[in-house]
Amino acid sequence: MVVEDKFYNLIFAIFILQFREHDMEKLFFLTFAAIAVISALAVVSVRNPVHSAIALIVCLFQVAAVFILLRSPFLAAVQVFIYVGAVMVLFLFVIMMLDIKRAVITSFLPSGRFWIIALLLLLIGEIVFTLADSKLVDIQMAQASLDGTVMEIGKAMFSTYLLPFEIVSVILLVALMAAIVMGRKEIK
Amino acid sequence: MKFDMINIYASLPEIIVIVSACALLIIDLFLKKEQKRLVAYLSLAVVIIAAGETWRIAGNPLLVFDKMFIVDNYAIFFKMLFYLATFLAILLSINYIKIEEIEHSEYYILMLFALSGMMLMASGADLLTIYLGLELMALPIYMLVGFMKKDIKSNEASMKYIVLGALSSGILLYGISLIYGLTGTTQLSELAAVLKKQTDIDSAVILSTIFLVAGFGFKVAAVPFHMWAPDAYEGAPTSITAFMSVGSKAAAFAVFLRVLLDALSPVSLNWIALISAISVVTMILGSVVALVQTNIKRMLAYSSIGHAGYALLGFVAGGSDGIASVMLYMLIYAFMNMGIFGAIIIMRKGGIVGDNIEDYTGLAKVHRGIALLMLIFLFSLAGIPPTAGFVGKFYIFMALIHKGFIALAVIAALTAAISAYFYIRIIMLMYMKEPLHKFDLAQTPATRIALAIAAAGTIIIGILPAWFIELVQKAVFS
Numbered sequence: 001m002v003v004e005d006k007f008y009n010l011i012f013a014i015f016i017l018q019f020r021e022h023d024m025e026k027l028f029f030l031t032f033a034a035i036a037v038i039s040a041l042a043v044v045s046v047r048n049p050v051h052s053a054i055a056l057i058v059c060l061f062q063v064a065a066v067f068i069l070l071r072s073p074f075l076a077a078v079q080v081f082i083y084v085g086a087v088m089v090l091f092l093f094v095i096m097m098l099d100i101k102r103a104v105i106t107s108f109l110p111s112g113r114f115w116i117i118a119l120l121l122l123l124i125g126e127i128v129f130t131l132a133d134s135k136l137v138d139i140q141m142a143q144a145s146l147d148g149t150v151m152e153i154g155k156a157m158f159s160t161y162l163l164p165f166e167i168v169s170v171i172l173l174v175a176l177m178a179a180i181v182m183g184r185k186e187i188k
Numbered sequence: 189m190k191f192d193m194i195n196i197y198a199s200l201p202e203i204i205v206i207v208s209a210c211a212l213l214i215i216d217l218f219l220k221k222e223q224k225r226l227v228a229y230l231s232l233a234v235v236i237i238a239a240g241e242t243w244r245i246a247g248n249p250l251l252v253f254d255k256m257f258i259v260d261n262y263a264i265f266f267k268m269l270f271y272l273a274t275f276l277a278i279l280l281s282i283n284y285i286k287i288e289e290i291e292h293s294e295y296y297i298l299m300l301f302a303l304s305g306m307m308l309m310a311s312g313a314d315l316l317t318i319y320l321g322l323e324l325m326a327l328p329i330y331m332l333v334g335f336m337k338k339d340i341k342s343n344e345a346s347m348k349y350i351v352l353g354a355l356s357s358g359i360l361l362y363g364i365s366l367i368y369g370l371t372g373t374t375q376l377s378e379l380a381a382v383l384k385k386q387t388d389i390d391s392a393v394i395l396s397t398i399f400l401v402a403g404f405g406f407k408v409a410a411v412p413f414h415m416w417a418p419d420a421y422e423g424a425p426t427s428i429t430a431f432m433s434v435g436s437k438a439a440a441f442a443v444f445l446r447v448l449l450d451a452l453s454p455v456s457l458n459w460i461a462l463i464s465a466i467s468v469v470t471m472i473l474g475s476v477v478a479l480v481q482t483n484i485k486r487m488l489a490y491s492s493i494g495h496a497g498y499a500l501l502g503f504v505a506g507g508s509d510g511i512a513s514v515m516l517y518m519l520i521y522a523f524m525n526m527g528i529f530g531a532i533i534i535m536r537k538g539g540i541v542g543d544n545i546e547d548y549t550g551l552a553k554v555h556r557g558i559a560l561l562m563l564i565f566l567f568s569l570a571g572i573p574p575t576a577g578f579v580g581k582f583y584i585f586m587a588l589i590h591k592g593f594i595a596l597a598v599i600a601a602l603t604a605a606i607s608a609y610f611y612i613r614i615i616m617l618m619y620m621k622e623p624l625h626k627f628d629l630a631q632t633p634a635t636r637i638a639l640a641i642a643a644a645g646t647i648i649i650g651i652l653p654a655w656f657i658e659l660v661q662k663a664v665f666s
Contacts, residue, residue, distance in 0.1 A: 127395065134392035136369050159191070163199075163253040167308060167320040170206055171327060174301045177213070178331035181294045186337070 029069055036062035049095045053088060060084050074149045198250040198259045201242045201267065202307050208234040209300040216293040227293040228282050231300055232275060239271040251313060255375050258313035265515060265663035266310035266442040269522055270435055272641075274303045276526045277431035279638035283630055284427050284533045290335050298328035299431065306439035315364045315374040315451075318443045322360075322407065325439055326353050329432050333424040345423025352406065352416045360403025366396035376451040383454040397452055397459050401466070404447070407440035408496045409489075411470040421489035422543075426536065429485060430529030433492050438518045441499060445511055448503055450665060456506065463503045468599055470497030475607035484532060484545050487610060488525075491569060494607055495521055498584055501600055505587035508664045513584040515660040520568070520580040520649055527565040527642030530635060531558060537630035548614055550623030558629065559618045561643050568646045570611040571604050576649035583657065 035058065042055035060083045067076035131137060157165050196203070212227055212234075219226060242264055249260035278296060285291050305325030312318035330353060334346025368374050370392055371382040383393065402413060409417040421429045448459060474494025481487035495517075502514035535547060552559035568577035581604060588597045649656050 130391045130395040134390050136392045160254045163256050164316050164320055167324060171324050174327050178327060181331060
């Protein structure tokens with residue numbers, strides 16, 4: 001069966017390190033992705049919010065690493081500066097300022113966790129089997145040059161992707177406004 | 189890409205709405221507390237100006253912004269629908285938000301931003317623009333659902349909607365990323381061209397189709413992605429319930445139609461069974477669960493889920509008839525749903541909240557006019573001739589039968605019969621019982637205008653459907 005062959009290849013690539021051309025890259029990607037998913041799970045399941053925030057930092061670092069694999073060092077640097085640096089510091093700062101009481105520190109997973117985990121495993125199984133059958137597994141990434149990535153990004157943003165760029169700016173404005181409306185005191 | 193003025197010209201309605209929303213945000217700073225209502229009137233003016241501009245650029249289809257933004261008759265039809273929904277929702281809000289003590293200008297400004305998101309969705313010709321439009325629509329609505337900050341139900345509704353909305357966005361993005369990886373494009377017509385060339389369908393295409401259906405299914409509140417709808421509809425300010433149940437649902441259907449019947453039409457055999465199954469369970473759950481509701485907003489939430497099920501049948505029928513039937517259904521749904529929510533909104537004054545179905549007991553004895561309007565809207569929702577609701581359902585069923593999906597049409601007719609019960613129960617309460625308490629309706633000229641427009645639409649489409657059917661057939665994308 002072709003499906004099974006591809007599936008086993010995928011498994012081999014993960015566990016038995018059957019190195020071939022580009023398999024090293026695949027291995028690195030799978031490592032980063034696995035750590036990202038595990039740390040993301042930790043974000044929502046650990047009890048202490050400070051630990052959550054630290055797990056989120058780990059997760060965001062993995063995303064930065066994936067950007068490096070995608071040959072975009074600029075995005076990786078931005079990811080580290082903005083998310084890991086600025087946003088996470090703010091998160092931790094707010095957590096410390098709020099002085100969250102012991103009573104609030106509870107695990108977020110609700111009681112019916114058996115069904116949740118069963119459904120999740122079913123979904124993951126479905127995804128893995130379908131993708132193992134797909135040619136997506138074998139697709140190799142186009143080789144991008146590392147010269148002038150910043151310029152390339154800037155050019156793309158203001159020509160091909162002008163409309164999405166503008167929409168994102170409006171979305172940020174709305175998010176800002178909504179947060180202010182939500183957070184302000186009612187003035188009588 | 190060299191920047192061309194045609195880009196500005198084609199997106200002028202969106203620019204008008206976004207720029208005026210920003211301008212209103214600043215104007216609001218200079219208004220005194222008692223002048224705040226001015227923002228509502230200015231928002232109405234913005235909607236009318238944008239509608240006029242949209243009408244002006246109608247005609248030849250334009251594909252601009254590097255094939256990411258399309259202005260065809262289909263987009264224009266849906267934009268007009270969004271203007272209608274926003275216009276009526278603002279009219280219904282003016283007095284209501286004063287009674288609920290949430291009279292802030294940001295309320296209208298967020299509505300305008302949500303409107304711009306809907307417009308971008310209708311005009312999106314690329315999965316990237318469609319996704320961003322969807323977020324631009326969803327963010328203000330998350331906020332508006334929780335606008336009654338002191339009401340615990342409103343908070344809960346907003347929280348649930350945000351968390352589930354973020355999840356569904358993630359699922360949608362995963363589907364988009366898979367399809368981008370396989371085809372190398374997110375542009376809808378290029379996607380269709382690439383998929384048409386492939387002789388054997390890659391299994392990841394099926395996977396990504398499932399994810400896309402799940403993501404959009406959440407936005408149209410189709411079972412099993414409907415869990416948020418009853419809570420969000422019940423907790424939100426009623427005027428926002430009306431706005432989101434009409435506007436955001438129509439916007440989601442607009443992109444859902446374009447993605448499935450344009451981009452993914454070469455692989456339609458893969459999603460027809462999925463959509464049929466979803467629409468059957470949606471219709472059944474929507475009508476059966478609505479039977480036992482005591483809160484009218486919750487009941488209408490389930491009824492709205494059921495209506496999404498009927499509209500999904502148009503996807504199964506496919507072809508230009510299927511698309512036209514969904515578009516007509518959305519137009520009719522906008523009028524009748526706005527009308528019924530309008531009636532609920534004017535029940536809210538002082539003591540009575542007007543949320544319970546029992547609150548309507550004996551309404552016809554005291555307020556004949558309002559009871560008659562509610563009768564029209566409820567008949568239309570139930571699909572009883574000569575109202576518009578009948579035309580909408582009839583057209584979808586005919587499209588289905590023409591394509592040979594007789595069993596689906598029979599199931600749909602049966603669930604429509606079940607759902608007639610809970611609509612007619614309200615009519616029974618209004619007409620056959622003596623009033624339990626005094627009615628004190630919050631009527632203003634604005635709500636009267638809104639109800640009159642909704643009623644006129646419901647009746648005219650019901651009596652003269654031919655002109656509207658021709659209109660939607662002209663607006664179908666090819």
